[in-house]
Amino acid sequence: MVSGTAVVDDAQPRSTHAAPPEQRRLVLVAYAVGFALVALCFGLDRTLGVVAGVLNVVFGIYFCRHLAFAVAAARWAERDMLAAEVGLTTYTPSVAVLVGCKNEELVVDGMVTALFALDYPADRLTLVVVDDGSDDSTGARLDAWAARDPRLRVLHRPLGSGGGKSGALNDALSLVDADIAVVFDADHEPEPAALRRLVRHFRDPVVGAVMGRCVIRNGRDSQLAGTVFVDFLSGYLVNEYGRQALFELPAYGGANCAVRMSTLRALGGWNPHTVTEDTDLTLRVLMAGQRVRYDLSAVDFEEAVVSARRFWTQRYRWARGHQKCFRDYWRPLMRSPYLSLVEKIETTLFLLVYHVPLLAGIGLLLTVLRAFDIGELPIVGLLPLSMLLFIGPLAELSVGLLIGRVERRAAWRLIGFLPAFALSIWITTRAYLDGMLGRPYSWVKTSRSGATSTVKVDAPAPLAVSAATTRGRAS
Template sequence: MGSTISTLIKDFNFFIFLLFSLMYSYKIVYMFVAFKAKKDNNPGVQNIHPRKFAVIIAARNEELVIGQLIKSIKNQKYPKELIDIFVVADNCTDHTARVAEEAGAIVKERFNRDQVGKGYALDYMIKTIEREYSSRKYEGYFVFDADNLLDENYIAEMNKTFNQGYRVITSYRNSKNYDQNWISAGYALWFLHEAEYINLPRMVLHSSCAISGTGFLVHADVIKENGGWIHHLLTEDIEFSVSQIIKGERIGYCRSAIFYDEQPVTFGQSWHQRLRWAKGFYQVFTNYGRGLIGGIFQGKQNRFSCYDMTMTIMPTMLVSCISSILNGLLYLASFFELFDDKGIINTTTTGVLVSIGWSYGVMFILGFITTVTEWEKIHCSGWKKIAYTITFPLFMFTYLPISVVALFKEIEWKPIAHTVVKSVDDFR
């Protein structure tokens, strides 16, 4: 019996490895496409026909940082009369509203303890704009978090991509606090990788990108077609992306539009935030998985985008964790002599170590390549860049227990305090 179980373990581990390799092999193509695109350094379309935009900032107790964001928006190299800044001070108990108003924003306060979350705040502000400022005829809405900072050319660059016909556009996400510790660096490195090695090749291949929480632009017509901001799952950004892709929308990416945001630095903050993300991905997969999978097989023009997003939201971390747990249980069973064949211990030990080794290696390579190619844009000392490349796989490994806990635990949206007060001048 023991030898049979050893064989089953080997076959199971090989099957999981082969399955994942096949499902995600297209990401290797993405890497080569990104290399070529970065080498070509194509400046793209130079059509700068200026459009009128509303900037929406959903803020909750952000008095420390929101002033710098508004300042960076007002300092844009873009016609000032074509940018209006709106702040929804959502259930604030500090001076966010006053600070934002003094900085030059149009501020609306919202107090609703039942409908809590960024999605509700965005919908409230969009409907307020449509009701009270309809005469201004905004062509698009920018969405930012209060801790963000914009490069001075951000809106001008996004406007160029907007003029190419993209109705939803995401941008290059950099970090305000990459150098704080391995947690903030882990977040930042992933977002850099996501921008240049996932969204850039998607853009080159005329597939659809995806927005990521903040730093994006949505055409006013998209909002009208949807009936406002109707996405209220725990990850409203990926929900919005998936729903638009199912409808056939192609989301664009503007790599020359750079913004900075603040990442969590304590493991407690990080755990809770990523727990919400993991739960939100489960929610999106449950609610939209059928539509995505249907898009793959119904011969739509965006069927590859549907496949790509299916792979993005599919709970692969959970499958990996289940695989590790199964190997671990068999190892313990053999250790306590529940099976006669001690070869099971060697088999499971080898399987676990090989799995960890491969996973670490892949994550390290992704982090290393991203660090090398984005070296000049990472605001951090050289030795820290190298050190955080080494710790990046460890940061990604922590998603394993998070994915399991998120499956069973009820999660509510909670704000994360932002305390890194910097200006755009600090990144020049």
């Protein structure tokens, strides 16, 4: 993701609906005092048993949700791909492709090369890349590209301009006048047809934004990168497809995504007071009465983090921003006239996904306490708590591997999710406590490694990402 020097202070959210930090701190105190009082009145064992029962209900709901998405993807995803060639050449609105870069010298050349290879009418396409105060060779590389090819426009932001990725993209808006804005990240390399596949959905006036499918290209670079590769198969081939197929409520993902320019300008652009501008924009689009669509055939390739430190940096930002979006928007979401009750429930479950690992940590703690005969379990406690923590996501991951047609040995990468899940519990818990305590958070850039390798697939298939689509990258 693009980085800036902005500090996101939870005391100053864009939305006026979120409680101030002082109130959030009181909520934490209320949790502790309430638990202590209930335990005093009814006993520790019974109190812990009730907590375990409530958690079982929550995990059961998410288990059913994961399973439904897995079934939907296994049943219909490949069929939908067969119809993915419809309407690729008959609708060509004007498009501005926007990319923000900060210290991206390792990946910027591959990204610009991929942008020049996009299959779209030249007179309907504008390419704008923002150098967001880089102190490496990113700016010079972009200027060299622009000097060779006038299709590329480069905007240099001064160091300390602020706003992070949102600030960079908002500055780019002043340079363009187009119907659709399409956003990629600096490490992304879209397939040539990605633009046509994204913009065709805007024929429908109710569509405000469209998300494409991101594929990890360096899954062989480390065990963690391989885990993220499988995670993206689950997230894009199964989870987002399931949300589209069952609820028509996929999320705008922030990169390899398109947004209607009139919608974006009416909403005031991207929110500079959040570190997850994609989730924030998703909610604002929905509450404005428009919808997001997902196109699993609009593919681009991106780089996975290759170390635990980079994983922490990236996922902490995702958790911190996602949790803030829940605090900012759940109240107006419940009052929205544009969403049905079922759609409000599903959107709330989506907003709470970065709270679930935190709850899972509490559930695992209760399981350990129960092993020492602490914590009476109610009837609902008969549900296999520890299994519900993993079976739902495992179903999504397994279906993602099947639909993605990856090589057989990639299935062993599922084992990598055990330590990754444990790390996610700690990350989301830390993010939650920091957010509730109102601790300011500085946007931290995800470091790149400049990886170019791809994970090999087993055989050609409609949903497979084959070596032929990687434009010469090593397999």
